[in-house]
Amino acid sequence: MSLNPRLVKESFSVIEPVAGKAAAYFYGRLFAENPHLRCMFPPGMDVQRDRLFSALTRIVWSLDSPDSMASFLGQLGRDHRKYGVLPEHYGAIGRALLATVRRFAADVWTDEIEAAWVAAYNAAAELMMRAAQEEAGVSPAWWVAEVVDHERRTPDIAVVTVRPTQRLPFTAGQYVSVQTARWPRVWRPFSIANAPRPDNTLRLHVRSVPGGWVSTTLARDTRIGDAIMLGPPMGTMAPPEPGSRDVLCVAGGTGLAPLKAIIEQIIASGRRPGIHLLYGARTAAELYDLPDLLRMESAFPWLRVVPVVSGDPAYDGMRGRLPEVTQRFHSWAEHEVYVCGPAAMVGETVRRLQEDGVPPARIHRDVTHDER
Numbered sequence: 001m002s003l004n005p006r007l008v009k010e011s012f013s014v015i016e017p018v019a020g021k022a023a024a025y026f027y028g029r030l031f032a033e034n035p036h037l038r039c040m041f042p043p044g045m046d047v048q049r050d051r052l053f054s055a056l057t058r059i060v061w062s063l064d065s066p067d068s069m070a071s072f073l074g075q076l077g078r079d080h081r082k083y084g085v086l087p088e089h090y091g092a093i094g095r096a097l098l099a100t101v102r103r104f105a106a107d108v109w110t111d112e113i114e115a116a117w118v119a120a121y122n123a124a125a126e127l128m129m130r131a132a133q134e135e136a137g138v139s140p141a142w143w144v145a146e147v148v149d150h151e152r153r154t155p156d157i158a159v160v161t162v163r164p165t166q167r168l169p170f171t172a173g174q175y176v177s178v179q180t181a182r183w184p185r186v187w188r189p190f191s192i193a194n195a196p197r198p199d200n201t202l203r204l205h206v207r208s209v210p211g212g213w214v215s216t217t218l219a220r221d222t223r224i225g226d227a228i229m230l231g232p233p234m235g236t237m238a239p240p241e242p243g244s245r246d247v248l249c250v251a252g253g254t255g256l257a258p259l260k261a262i263i264e265q266i267i268a269s270g271r272r273p274g275i276h277l278l279y280g281a282r283t284a285a286e287l288y289d290l291p292d293l294l295r296m297e298s299a300f301p302w303l304r305v306v307p308v309v310s311g312d313p314a315y316d317g318m319r320g321r322l323p324e325v326t327q328r329f330h331s332w333a334e335h336e337v338y339v340c341g342p343a344a345m346v347g348e349t350v351r352r353l354q355e356d357g358v359p360p361a362r363i364h365r366d367v368t369h370d371e372r
C-alpha cells in the first residue's frame with residue numbers, strides 16, 4: 001500500500017483536539033501490552049506525552065515532503081538509540097499507535113484510513129530504524145561529558161561548559177538532550193551555544209525554570225567535575241550558505257544560545273556579512289551574556305549587538321518588546337533571519353517579519369525547548 005498523506009492528515013485532525021487523552025491512552029496501552037518497555041521511560045510521563053504528539057504532528061504534516069520527513073525521522077531514529085530502542089520495539093509501538101488512532105478517530109475510521117496509517121507508520125519506522133542502524137558502530141548512542149566550567153550569571157541562569165569524553169560532531173545551531181545523574185531517564189534539550197571547537201567543549205545556557213528537574217539541577221546543583229550525559233545533536237537550524245546575505249538574529253533570553261553559535265560560525269568562516277543581533281531580556285541584569293557579546297562585537301566590526309530591555313522603563317538603552325523593536329528598527333526584507341526565544345515571542349516576531357516582506361524561506365527558527 002502506498003502512502004496516502006491526505007487520509008492520515010484528515011483522521012489525525014480529528015485526534016489533535018484530544019491529543020492529551022490520546023497520548024495517555026497510547027502509553028497506557030503500550031505498557032499494558034509490553035510491561036518490559038516501561039523501564040525505558042522516565043517515572044513522570046507528562047513531557048513524554050507532549051513529545052509524542054509534537055513528533056507525531058510533525059511527521060503527519062510532513063508526509064508529503066519526503067525530504068524533510070526523512071531528515072526529521074533520521075534524527076529521531078538516531079536520538080532514540082539513547083533510550084535503548086531496538087528494531088523489535090517498533091512493532092509494539094506501531095500496534096499501540098494504531099489502536100490509539102483507531103479509537104480516537106472512530107467516527108471517521110474506514111479500512112482505507114487504517115491502511116493509510118499502517119503504510120505511513122511502516123515508512124516512518126523504516127526510516128528511523130535505518131538511521132539508527134547506520135549510526136550504530138559509528139557513533140555512541142549517548143556521550144558522557146564532564147562539566148569543566150560552571151558560571152552562575154544570574155540567580156537563575158548558568159552558562160555550563162562540558163567536554164564529552166568522545167568527539168561529538170555537530171553543526172552550529174543544533175541542540176543536544178541532556179540527562180543528569182540525579183534524574184535518570186529524564187532528557188531535556190539545550191542548544192549548543194558555540195561553534196564546534198578544537199577542544200571538543202560545548203557550552204549550554206541554562207535557565208532554571210520552576211519545577212524544571214534538569215534545568216534546576218544544571219543551573220544550581222552542578223559543579224565542575226560532575227558528569228552528565230548528552231544525546232546526539234539534533235535540529236536543522238544552520239548557518240547561512242556562503243556568499244549569502246546580511247544576517248539578523250533576534251534572541252529572547254536564553255534563546256540566545258543557538259544564535260551565538262551561528263554568529264561564531266559565521267565569524268570563523270572568514271566571511272564578512274553584516275550581522276545584527278537584537279538581544280532581549282526583561283531587565284539589564286538579565287542580559288546574562290552581554291559582556292561576552294560585546295567582546296565579540298569589538299573583535300568583529302561587522303557585528304552589531306543591540307541589547308533590548310522590555311521591563312525596565314529606566315533602562316538607558318533600547319527599550320521595548322523584541323517583536324516591535326525588530327519591526328521598527330530597520331527593514332530586514334533582504335536579510336537572512338534567525339529568531340529564537342520564548343515561543344510567543346518567536347511567533348510574533350516571525351509574523352511581523354513576514355508582514356514586512358521577509359520570505360518564510362529566509363526565516364530560521366529553532367524548535368522551542370519549553371519543556372525543561
Ligand SMILES: NC(=O)C1=CN([C@@H]2O[C@H](COP(=O)(O)OP(=O)(O)OC[C@H]3O[C@@H](n4cnc5c(N)ncnc54)[C@H](OP(=O)(O)O)[C@@H]3O)[C@@H](O)[C@H]2O)C=CC1
Pocket residue numbers: 189190191192205206207251252253254255256257258280281282286308309310311321322323340341342343344345348366367368369370371
Ligand atoms: N537555553 C537554550 O538552549 C534555549 C532556549 N530556548 C527557549 O528560549 C526561551 C528563553 O526563555 P527565557 O530565557 O526564560 O526568556 P524570558 O522569558 O526571560 O524572555 C526573554 C525576552 O523575550 C521577551 N518575551 C517573552 N515573551 C514574549 C512575548 N510573548 N512577546 C514578546 N516578547 C516576549 C521578554 O520580554 P517580556 O516578557 O517583557 O515581554 C524578554 O525580553 C525559552 O522558551 C527556551 O525554551 C530556545 C532555544 C535554546
